[in-house]
Structures are given as C-alpha cells and as structure tokens.
Amino acid sequence: MTVAMIVHGGAWAIPDDQVDAHARGCLTAVRTGYAILRDGGSALDAVEAAIRVMEDDPIFDAGRGSCLTRDGEVELDASLMDGATLNVGAVACVKHIAQPIHLARLVLESPHVLLVGEGAERFAQQHGMPLCANEDLIVERERAIWQEYQRRGHTHLGDAFEPRADTVGAVALDASGNIAAGLSTGGTPNKLPGRVGDVPLVGCGFYADNAVGGVACTGFGEAIARMALAHRTMQGLEAGLTPAEAAERAIQTLAARVSGTAGLIVVDRLGRVGFAYNTKRMARAFLTEGMARPYVAVDRTEWKEPED
Numbered sequence: 001m002t003v004a005m006i007v008h009g010g011a012w013a014i015p016d017d018q019v020d021a022h023a024r025g026c027l028t029a030v031r032t033g034y035a036i037l038r039d040g041g042s043a044l045d046a047v048e049a050a051i052r053v054m055e056d057d058p059i060f061d062a063g064r065g066s067c068l069t070r071d072g073e074v075e076l077d078a079s080l081m082d083g084a085t086l087n088v089g090a091v092a093c094v095k096h097i098a099q100p101i102h103l104a105r106l107v108l109e110s111p112h113v114l115l116v117g118e119g120a121e122r123f124a125q126q127h128g129m130p131l132c133a134n135e136d137l138i139v140e141r142e143r144a145i146w147q148e149y150q151r152r153g154h155t156h157l158g159d160a161f162e163p164r165a166d167t168v169g170a171v172a173l174d175a176s177g178n179i180a181a182g183l184s185t186g187g188t189p190n191k192l193p194g195r196v197g198d199v200p201l202v203g204c205g206f207y208a209d210n211a212v213g214g215v216a217c218t219g220f221g222e223a224i225a226r227m228a229l230a231h232r233t234m235q236g237l238e239a240g241l242t243p244a245e246a247a248e249r250a251i252q253t254l255a256a257r258v259s260g261t262a263g264l265i266v267v268d269r270l271g272r273v274g275f276a277y278n279t280k281r282m283a284r285a286f287l288t289e290g291m292a293r294p295y296v297a298v299d300r301t302e303w304k305e306p307e308d
Contacts, residue, residue, distance in 0.1 A: 002271035002289040003037040004173040005030050007050050009060050009283030010166030011218045011263030014298060021059040022283035023303040027296045029053040030285040033172055034294070043172040043180035044082055044105070051078075051101040051184050054168035058139045061166030063098055065139045066186020068146040069193045074137040076186055077199040078104040083179035083208035090114040090200035096121055096131040101184045103129060104200075114200055142189070149190040167199060169206070169216030171267045179267060181206045181214035181230075187221070197221020203231040213237045213269055219262025219279065227254050233264060243267065243274025251276040 007029045009022050033050035037043070055063025066074045078100035079090040089108025093116050097103050106127045107115055115123055121131060167185035174180075183199045183206050198205035198221040205221070207230040208214035215230040229250055236246030243266035254260040255278055263277030265284060273286045287294040296303045 001175045001177050002173070003034070003175050004267050004271040004273055004286070004288040005034040005037055005046060005050070005170070006265045006267055006273045006275070006286035007033065007054070007168070007170040007284065008216065008218050008263060008265045008275070009054060009168050011261070011277040011279040011282035012166060013280040014283060018059060019281070019298045019303070020306060023285075023296050023298050025054055025057045025059050026283050026285035027294060028057075029168075029170065030287050030294050030296075033170060034287045037172060037174050040175060042176075043174040043178045044080065046172040046174065047080065047170040047180040047182040048101055048105050050170040050172075051168055051182050052099050055099050055101060055184055060168050061186045062168040062184040063100070064137050065142065066137055067189040067191065068138065068142050069187075069191050069195075071193050072146055073134050073193070074186055075191075075193065076100045076137075076184070077196060078182070078184040079200045079202070079206050080104040080108050080182040081180065081202065081206055081208040081214075082108060083181070083210040083214055086209065088113050088202045090202070091120045092116045092196045092200045093194060094120050095134045097124055097129065098132045098137065101182055104182065113202070145189050167205075167218040169218060169265065171208070171214040171216050171265055173214075173267050173269070173271050177210060177269070179208045179210050179214040179269065181208040181216045183216055183218075198224035198229070201225055203228050206230050207234050209234065210269060213243065214267050215264055217262055217264040218282070220260060223254060223258045223260025224262050226258050227260065229254055229262065229264065233266060237266070237268055243272050244276070245274070247274045247276035251278050254278075
C-alpha cells in the first residue's frame with residue numbers, strides 16, 4: 001500500500017516577506033509526517049506530528065503565533081479525525097494549551113467529540129497535559145496587529161491588515177490504508193471572544209473516511225461552515241472525481257454560493273493528492289511514495305529555497 005502526506009499552512013494574501021517562512025514551515029511539517037508513514041507509523045500519528053510542528057512555528061496562526069481576540073487573548077481550536085473508525089476529536093476556545101492538536105487527539109480517544117473552553121482544559125489536565133499562560137502564545141507581530149485594530153475602533157483595516165486565514169492542516173494515508181485529517185487554528189484577527197469557525201466542526205473544515213479519502217480546509221471559516229466544504233469535497237471523491245477535481249469543484253461552489261474564499265487539501269484512498277484555493281496564496285506541501293523530494297508552494301508555482 002502506498003503512503004501519502006499533504007499539509008497546508010493557510011490560504012490568504014500571505015505577505016511577500018512571509019512567503020519563505022510559510023514554505024519552510026510546511027516543508028518541515030510534511031517531512032516530519034512523512035517520516036512517520038515511511039517507518040510504518042499511523043496516519044493519525046503523522047497528522048498530529050505535522051500539525052504540532054506548525055503549532056510550534058510562530059509564522060502560522062496556530063498555537064504560538066496565533067491571532068488575538070478583541071480582548072487581546074489567544075483562543076485556539078483544533079480537530080482530528082480517524083478514517084478507519086470515523087472517531088473525531090475536537091476542541092474550541094482553549095486559552096492555555098500550547099498544542100491543541102494533541103488535546104484533540106485525546107478527545108478522539110475518549111467517548112467525546114467536541115470539548116470547549118474551560119471544560120476542555122480541565123480534560124487536558126486530567127490526561128496529563130500541562131497548561132500554559134495565554135501570554136506564552138502571543139507574539140509581537142500579532143500584538144501589533146491587535147493594537148492597530150483597537151486604535152481604529154475595531155474596523156476593517158484594509159489590504160495591509162487583511163484578515164488572516166492561516167489555519168494549519170494535514171491529511172495522511174498510511175501503509176495500512178488508514179486515512180486521517182486534522183486542523184489547528186487561532187481563528188481570525190480581532191475576533192469576537194468565543195467565536196468559532198469551521199475548524200472543530202466535522203464535515204465543515206475536515207473529514208476522513210478510509211473508503212473515500214480525507215480533506216482539510218483553510219480560509220474564512222463562516223463561509224466554509226455554511227457550505228460544509230469538507231463534506232462537499234468528499235462527495236466529489238465518492239462521485240469518481242480525482243482529488244484535484246473534487247477540490248477545485250468544492251472551491252468553485254463555495255465562491256458561487258456564498259462568495260467564500262478558502263483553500264483545501266485532499267488525499268484519496270489510492271494515495272493521490274490534490275488541492276485548490278481561490279485566495280492570492282496558499283502555503284502547502286506534499287510528499288507521496290515515489291517522489292524524490294517534497295513539493296512545496298505558496299504561489300501558483302513551486303517554491304525554490306533561496307540561495308544564501
């Protein structure tokens with residue numbers, strides 16, 4: 001059985017001076033996940049490991065480096081799905097968890113599906129996860145953006161401060177034919193405290209089913225949730241579309257029906273990968289059996305590591 005790994009680091013107008021950092025972050029994540037698959041590890045382990053890499057990388061809106069709410073705090077969401085059992089684990093609005101994807105994994109392995117806020121953090125402590133200070137999740141880049149929102153009275157800030165859609169995600173197929181999909185995010189800049197987008201909502205931001213494939217979305221969560229975008233993409237795979245075709249059709253439908261902007265990554269049960277987006281850029285990387293090296297891109301063409 002073939003193995004496949006694909007990750008994304010967000011679909012939005014990634015600034016020119018952040019392109020290389022997004023590409024390198026995705027490259028590290030896909031290599032980390034693929035190494036687990038290559039050594040016979042599970043798709044769940046590969047997806048969790050890849051996302052943990054991106055949660056630790058402050059360039060992404062996940063874990064440390066996430067956007068701030070109107071109250072000046074970080075609130076995190078994450079999700080994970082096992083295509084073999086259809087078990088789901090998701091958390092939302094956690095403020096003191098540095099790696100919410102691991103907490104989502106613990107929820108997946110419990111009788112629950114979705115835990116939020118203080119209850120999710122209490123569950124984390126009961127399972128040996130340490131809490132962190134919210135301040136530990138904040139980086140100066142995001143504090144400066146938040147301060148500008150406050151200065152301008154919570155208004156839209158124009159192109160220079162286009163809301164980020166920097167959710168990170170991963171989908172993997174392991175040697176046993178198991179598929180997993182997961183996401184992690186800090187949401188949107190200056191969001192209303194308690195706001196939750198598509199990330200922890202099964203069938204909206206993510207889905208995995210060994211019989212079909214796996215999907216992980218990124219973009220503006222309200223539009224993605226309204227269209228149950230991951231589910232629509234899975235329907236395309238079930239209808240016989242390739243991953244690339246299913247992804248493109250889903251994005252076109254999103255734009256036509258709710259004027260949504262987003263991106264998504266896909267792996268089908270045969271190990272074929274695909275992606276689509278209708279934003280200026282989407283950071284992504286993939287590696288499948290037989291490839292000599294990962295494919296990495298942020299723009300429409302493959303990214304090349306700058307020479308020193």
